[in-house]
Amino acid sequence: MSHIKIELRKEDVDFIKGVCTSFNNDPQELINVLHSCQEHFGYLPAEIQEVVSEGLNVPVAKIYGVVTFYSFFTMTPRGLHPISICLGTACYVRGAEKVLDEFKKELGIQVGESTKDNKFSLSSLRCVGACGLAPVVLVGDKTYGRVAPDDVKNILREYE
Amino acid sequence: METIKLTIDNKEIDVPKGTTIQKAARELGIEIPTLCYMELHDLGIENKPAGCRICVAEVQGRRNLAPTCSTNCENGMVVKTHTPRVLNARRTVMEFILSDHPKDCLICPKSGDCELQTMAHRLGIRDIPGQEFAATSTYRKDTSPSIIRDLDKCILCRRCEMMCNDVQTVGALSAINRGFMATVAPAFEQNLEHSTCTYCGQCVAVCPTGALTEVNHVPSVLRALADPTKTVVVQTAPAVRVALGEEFGLAPGTIVTGKMTAALRALGFDYVFDTDFAADLTILEEGTELLDRLSRHLNGDTTARIPILTSCCPGWVNFFEKYFPDLKDVPSTAKSPQQMFGAIAKSYFAEKIGVNRKDMVVVSIMPCLAKKYECQREEFSVDGNPDVDYSISTRELAAFIKQANIDIKTLHDEDFDSPLGESTGASVIFGTTGGVIEAACRTAYEVYTGKKLERLDFTELRGMEGVRSATIDFNGLPVNIGIAHGLGNARKLLDDVRSGTSQFHAIEVMACPGGCIGGGGQPLHHGNSDVIRARAAALYAEDRSKPLRKSHENPFIVKLYEEFLEKPNSEKAHHLLHTHYFDKQKKIIIKH
Amino acid sequence: MSKISSLADLRKKREELQAGMDIRIRALNPENIVQVKVAMATCGIASGSKTIMEFFLEQLDRRNIEGVVTQTGCMGYCYAEPTIEVKLPGQDPVVFGFVDLKRADQIIEKYIKTGELVDGIIPVNYQTIDLKE
């Protein structure tokens, strides 16, 4: 990545600084701060990390180190309808991988990518704890249980 | 202190409580191999992530193998360091590490001085099973003005990260990613150039592999030497002469000034000069500035910023420009000796020998990697022609000498050329922590008091503690001196200056632990701080051996002022020998 | 919400609150307590079974008898409504017909408390009411 220009709108800077203040600008609250920021912005681009760095007085390299460590944090915006396929063991043994393959095929994207129109993005996750419904697919906040590869087209159709 | 009794490889030993197995074994002459562990005892620096798992040993009653670098001895412990289980584990782990490491040792800059290579050899690895199917973690290469990062070669010992964060508090590097793709990088994997890196080079100094190396300027220097139209002038920093010998098998602290001079001449440099000359000049400029600011301050002039901070260390200058830009009027405006030398060489000396500055190439031999960046700073050039063209490190010089089939050990000592090769003992000790301020005191005392200084050795300013202070009696005027080496220590003093609580009149800062002798361009200490100590001792010995030990007594400096500069801090001196600083802190731009 | 400022406070509070959970707590081990099922189909309700059910709910509690009162569908004795089934721990269920408040009181006092049979018993001609649709 080349040089990053840190350009943000004032209200965004104020928001991030406000989050930091609400956690007493305590560097140990970094992960909670990042959660709040991701919840608000949807992702954690470099600019946001720079402001957090200033707010908590933590080197931005360390923040980047934390962001890239935890799979929950993302630096790329997700699609309008983020699709997550549970690959926990229960879902795996009930064929989640085939469901994932079907989504990849239908959307023409890989895990971690978004469709060109940014409508869908695809990710895998480990166990949402709904093992009784395995295999489980989440689209946004909506949960689909006992999904078979054949259901994939219908699920996607709901969002057209 | 409580004593612990244990058995290692069937030998009994008593050690103080808190001793690690590795250290206890060393006492018994058992050297347990390790890759990630590193300790610079005298400097209080220790790196023990317990990540490489090479130093494992069997401890009776323990389920798994113990990493000896970070497992403390316990009473009655029975340790075995070379059972088949241990040896097999060590070899297998080493095979893992090597399976994710490039095999281009032939052209790796670290070849021959690489801890990983040495370890592979020591463990007798001849084959890496399954290599044909093994994926390797690869990253983008990054070349900055001083440092090259080739993280494919990173073994995640985390030494660089520890140096950059815990010791230097620069925070340019952090471990990033997770698992197989974990490595150490600046934020957003940007180039170092765009990070908060100060180019202090301490990451390079501790890197066990070729992941972090200096930018190699030897080929450029070679081209200049080969160009008959160029007059190539070389200057050598004081710390180089007490470390260069190590690259040729001499004991740390061996002084090789004369042999180095001979070698440089043999390499074809037209003039072999000494940065020490410029160090003496620095003392006059900086000392005068100190006295000026101090007396104005004492006379109640509130515009006179006190304390004055030394400015000869380029890593340190980068540090305050990036972290303390609000204090940029506090350091002395004097250029570093390297740049003073370049400025004088390409003006006074070029004139003297009748060479156009464009046809003169100034090369510096430095213990430092930040110097590479410093000489490329725009403000240190005239019409695009830099005052110092190339800066090469002690290590690069050694490699250059080896390339030229020169056996430094059999060379006869030679002297520097005149006039820019003459120096005093004061300039020699620039190379160690406390040296600059000691040299400054020798001159400032005599200038301020008008009296002859009886005791030249300010031992109270010497030592290896990270932050030191002393009060020097300037004939009734107590001058409070602060010294910090290592940027983390400097930060502490800077924080006090920023908050207005600093009691010091003058502060010396060196970016590298130990000062220039511990610089990022020096022969690698491989975690042995005795090396740094020996280099410091050698500098003080060289100082003592000099007939002249105060900068203002250097006759060629006196002559330089007479012929060219008039007097310290004159307008001309200001033009050539002083600089200004920039606010390089990252700023958040508000979008409208 | 008032604070609970001592262990005694908590105990008092628990006593108060437990009543609301009784139905569930007792259902944990139904075999150990008295189970009363009231037929509450149309015919039952028409003949006043609702009142009977409320009576049992209230009186078992008031008379400190651990029991559960549930409703069930038509038992098939429409001629004898309201009908109830009472199952004492470890015993087979007994069905009573024509239960009015007076008989209900007797059922509690005699059959439930002492096991003594009272009038109105209907011979059981079915196996279990549980699985009947």
Place this chain on the structure above:
Amino acid sequence: MSKYSMHLLVCGGTGCHAAESDAIVCNLRDELEAKGLNETVQVILTGCFGFCEKGPIVKVMPDNTFYVQVKPEDAQTIVEEHIIKGRKVTSLLYRDPKTKEPVADSKHMGFFKKQMRIALRNCGFINPENIDEYIARDGYAALGKVLSEMTPDEVIKLVKDSGQRGRGGAGFSTGLKWELARRNVSDEKYVVCNADEGDPGAFMDRSVLEGDPHSILEAMAICGYSIGASNGLIYIRAEYPLAIQRLKTAIKQAKEYGLLGNDIFGTGFNFDITLKYGAGAFVCGEETALIHSMEGLRGEPTLKPPFPAESGYRGKPTNVNNVETYASIPAIILKGAAWFSSIGTEKSKGTKVFALAGKINNVGLIEVPMGTTLREVIFEIGGGIRNGKKFKGVQTGGPSGGCLTEKHLDTPIDFDNLIAAGSMMGSGAMIVLDEDDCMVSMAKYFLEFTVEESCGKCAPCRIGNKRLHELLGQICEGKGVLSDLDRLKNMSLVIKDTALCGLGQTSPNPVLSMLDNFRDEFIAHITHKKCPAGQCRSLLEYIVNAENCVGCTACARVCPVNAISGMRKEIHKIDSAICIKCGACMEKCKFDAIYIS
């Protein structure tokens, strides 16, 4: 006396929640209101019943009727039939997988018969968002007892005597752990609840937090009193929004009652609890990594000692226990050490919660006394293998554990027996595998998980596991050689022996146990280039059934690599050397003429 004569408990655990339990509650309430029964019948959204396989669940109290796979539109039937007419709705009753007969109530369900619920005592029984229901179930009585009647040392002794061992995986004595934290003198100490359940296929912690959050708060306060801490932290996965919300509610209610905060029960004891969020890193289940994560750092483990009991969160003595461990504490305090230690086996006391999943009929959450056999768990409680398939193995302990087989079915489950059998308790996930599961692929699946979740700090885990995964991949693709088996074993043993933390030290367990128990399957992949379970795609062979093939050429046209040859109206042939096993031909064929060998 409550005016309600009937309670309808609706499961509000994540599994059922996802399947619209909210809508069911709404519809039930609307129905009741319409029928004028809202004064007599109360609808309560509870935590998980454990029977996730058939969720959403509605349980009718007091008769214990257990309705499964209830849809919101079933609300009307339930109210009209069961409540008004008193007739059970047979179509919604659970059916015994063997007899196919409907089961009248939960008391008669095999799933619940062998269970003994201590940690889960309130899950699926109380409304987790109502502190009063918890208090009614003796909630906070243990805390009250401890604060009013016991010294910290007495509490620790009681917990020690109970024999409870940590439920997070390693099985360290809870009482001893508390004692260590108590012994370290400090101005500040911390009680941490590890709720970073990351084990794929484990959801017991989530269920407890969702179903009975107050039990955790109470236990943490008890621990705080015992070790001398006044601050508690719950480190919880951000992926558990429902558990987070219920915990927040619970903390708020407990504070309002003064059961958290200052001067609890008027005894001068202060205790507060705050939430810290995980962010998706399995390794943070390791306590030192967890502490670093709570401190805003990368969740990398560090070497122990120092143990958190000496130097933990913010460098202070810290006690870390997992959710399930805490959940049993109030019951242990109230019922006594002897009661708890009378349950279980000699060295593993009490009960253990397991998450049953995989190829089993009754997926769900169960709690059984230690010492229950795998056979009881899988075939009685779990209802046996799905679709009448053959049992092959059960992976216990998640990616850190091993796979147990037929021969282990009668082993009583406890910490030590599982380890002796080459697996481990772990957090309690049990994934049941049947004849269709390829064990080489399973080992590869678990390693893939470890590779993704390795923090990367130590070389054996960072690189070694990657190599293991690659080698298993080679075998699955039919590129293995026999000597690979020795390499797998050596690498696995060295990784176990040298890795820094529990994640790395246990990551090769699936490989080792699969090698031990299913060596033949590895050899089949290597020597015969066959996957006995038919899972490994590269080893499949697509073959044309000459009897069915009519020579329509449809398959040849759809083949992306032109591996199918044959003239029109002639029998086609698939060249295995070219075939990429995409399956397109089989999908296309209308005559069932292509099969997989």
